[in-house]
Amino acid sequence: MPEQQSSFSIKNWSQDDQPREKLRDKGKSTLSDAELVAILISTGNKNESAVALSQRILASTNHSLNALGKLSLKQLMEFKGIGEAKAITITAALELGRRRKLEEPSALKKIDSSRAVFNIMHPIIGDLPHEEFWIIYLNNSNKVIQKSQLSKGGITGTMVDVRLVLKTALEVGAVALILVHNHPSGTLKPSNADKAVTIKLKKAAEGLDIKVLDHLIITEKEYLSFADEQLM
Template sequence: MKEKPSSFSIKNWNIDDRPREKLLQKGKAALSDAELIAILLSSGSRSESAVQLSKRILASASNNLQELGRLSIAQLMQFHGVGEAKAVAITAALELGRRRGNGVELERHRIVNSESAYLCFLPGMADLAHEEFWIMYLNNSNKVITLTQLSKGGITGTLVDVRLALKKALEINATAMILGHNHPSGTLVPSETDKQLTSKMKRAAESIDIKLLDHLIVTEKNYFSFADEGLI
């Protein structure tokens, strides 16, 4: 009796060995070059998995990504299991990597006090006729990773989901946050809701080792800092 060939489908692999799942669970650095290329390929052929196909493609380029980048789309398509779409995906990914290497890293703005935080928030909030709630996420050098709008409301208020704020912080490896929202009325007096939210956000952030450095109320000409006023 003829023995049935074993399945080469990645779906039949242990979940820890599947490239996509491995990236999600362990991070991009845990994957080999072949596994990363396999994600681009998405599938292999009847006789080999995407990872095996990727290893074969890499071997043809002496397992060197620079050499692989020199292969044309036509050359990539000579491999069984690689059609035009897959060849284009590999070529595009390698070109992005080349451009990234030639690029200049974005200079991150460092927050040194409440005024420097205010100047970051101001351009997006200065002349709004409604309230918006933003979060500034920082790294361990107090440099800005990103500014994110968490919610948008009416003239007198906006709802804030603490869980979404912290979820984003974990996703981008932030170690600190600064809250910011505007008062279209121009008043710089924090409401009881503002105080309660600040306290709630601080407690939640501390539970996952993220610091809440400040909460700013922003108007076009001035600001109120919870940290400067000893409210954090």
């Protein structure tokens, strides 16, 4: 049994089939997703190589790295050859990738379209299993000064602390706001609560000459802009 297991170790493969050496000699972009995962787990099981096992794991998520990142340790360990240590390694690597995507350059990002808002916020809330409501604060050049989570969970008008939103806007010198929240259900249809929150914040901000420019609903793949749909 140990001999069968070791024959599928990466270090025992022919050099042309070794993902680590391929990355070193040909560059990271030449590797498939399965080969990259194989580097993380190093070995497969007695019946399949690390690459074959990685291919099977990816096939279970329809070859989606995003879906792979959502698998729990328990779900990963259901694959023969994936113990706790390997499951933790896969989870840690995908979490690093997610955090890398969240990092922003030091220069302030300018908002010139609803798509720009989506590109900023989707990595943060696009695939969450619960709702989160965020405020993006903009300066007079429509550049992002700050983005803050306002609430977590279902959205109702009573959960929106208007005073906190406007207090923060004044503190950071914002002249405009964009509201953003996600719908884990995947639906892009605004609820009555979504519309009520938009009206509530828009009316409150007007008293301080602060504009609410848009409200985006974000799902895992798409978004709806209140401004684009003339719902403001």
